[in-house]
Amino acid sequence: MDDLTENQGEKATMIVEESGLDMDIAPESCLLEGMADPCTIVILGASGDLTVRKVIPALYMLFKNKGLSKDFLVVGCARTELGDDGFRDKMRAAINEDESVDNSSWQEFASHLYYRSIIYDDLSTFKDLKISLDELDKTYKTGGNRIFYLAIPPTLYSSTAQMLGKVGLSKEKEGVWSRIVVEKPFGRDLDTAVELDRTIHEYFKEHQIFRIDHYLAKETVQNILMFRFSNAIFEPVWNRRYIDHVSITTAESLGVEHRAGYYEQAGVLRDMFQNHMMQILALTAMEPPSLFEADRVRDEKVKVYRSLRPFPVDRLQDYLVLGQYGAGAIDGKRVPAYRDEPGVSPDSLIPTFAMLKVYLDNWRWQGVPFYLTSGKRLKRKLTEIAIQFKEVPHSMFRQTLGEHISANRLILGIYPDERITLTFQTKNPGAKVCLRSVTMDFHYDQSYEGPEFDAYEKVLLDCMLGDHMLFWRQDGVELCWSFLTPILQECETCGERREMLMPYEAGSEGPHAVKKLMADSW
């Protein structure tokens, strides 16, 4: 885990230069791809955590930044009886703390919010919803365009999609669209993912389905492709000849919080690896698509998933470390062990940490290990991709400096440090031959002061624009489940399940066993 701790050496200054091309483009023109169509966003599960914390704040910010059509509506649906005013008050109270909310724009935004109660297994409530939506369309000129956002427990995805279809809400006609947004997790293994897709497809066509992975919409994740394929100098060395290994890390300092019910069923492999980690892996390892267009990009990602070497489930300990956090301290504050968190079973065997060593069997990456690491309650919050280059093939300084010279390292910081750093060797000033590591450091927001879109704002906007670039395609989902399902089966059924789960202290860098797993590459 030295990705989390290593001092990157001295900092070198970096001057950001605008290219001639960049200077011709006003920053605002980079903000919006196009104007969203008038539409109604129907949020199912509108009384829940995701709606309150992510979806409504994102819609409000889009509204404030003029990213929405003036003819938009948000209709919240859930079992709870709330009413339009109750829904508006609940949403306002929930984002009250946010200093970017101002009263007058909120009042204007709130006048577009409506609420309809719904019972998920009662078709008549869906018929009522359709009648309501049709009436609202007439009043608000939303053109009949609709997004159905499933912010409900995953067990309800299939039946809810079918209810929407049965009452005719999935139907499209010339110039009028209907789209469905499905949150993660998309299935809990290969079979359930295939079945979920089959049921959604009974009423929705592929172009109507948006399988969300908000990680893909983070600016710095989108930047991976820009960085790799808009610069000529990195691609020639982006392969097995020059790269020793790649570490992709998503560390959280938070624990399971209030989501124990979900997490006890999921664990870290389903929660982080099947989706976010696999997407970052694909962006790091994929070949350049011929065009930056949704299906061409997704075709290349799928090729990466096809190259994944099947995981040696008979030798799990050589390729996988699983851990579960014990009690400890984060930022000086004592925090409980996972098993003592509310809603968690006292003898839970659910992993909160995993490191996987994976290989891609293709020309570019043969023999290069990719270490994928994710965990909760780690020392600090951090998402990054570390490209560790090979050492120089021959040290001409070996008489004075020995055989080993620290190899170059490129870090693409995704979060919270949105930056790119490149570490290299220079001569230390003085008469003696000495080297020092220095780091070129680019901060992503350097020389940019305009507004930015948060990940949920971007995915909602793209869904309104009908752009699938940042959404999963079903073949990718299935290939990733095909890779992970045997690992999950082995981990969840093998006799050594208890022994495989390494304890680690909250606030630490994870289980000690990760060092052994990485030893070959250091």
Ligand code: NDP
């Ligand atoms: P919640 O547990 O908060 O549930 C959402 C809503 O669904 C509730 O408000 C409730 O509304 C309804 N609901 C809950 N349980 C049931 C049930 N058994 N039967 C019928 N309705 C039920 O979920 P979240 O908002 O946290 O998550 C929603 C979806 O988004 C999930 O699939 C989750 O995996 C996914 N997700 C969530 C994230 C988050 O940060 N919260 C992040 C990424 C994905 P009511 O009782 O009023 O009907």
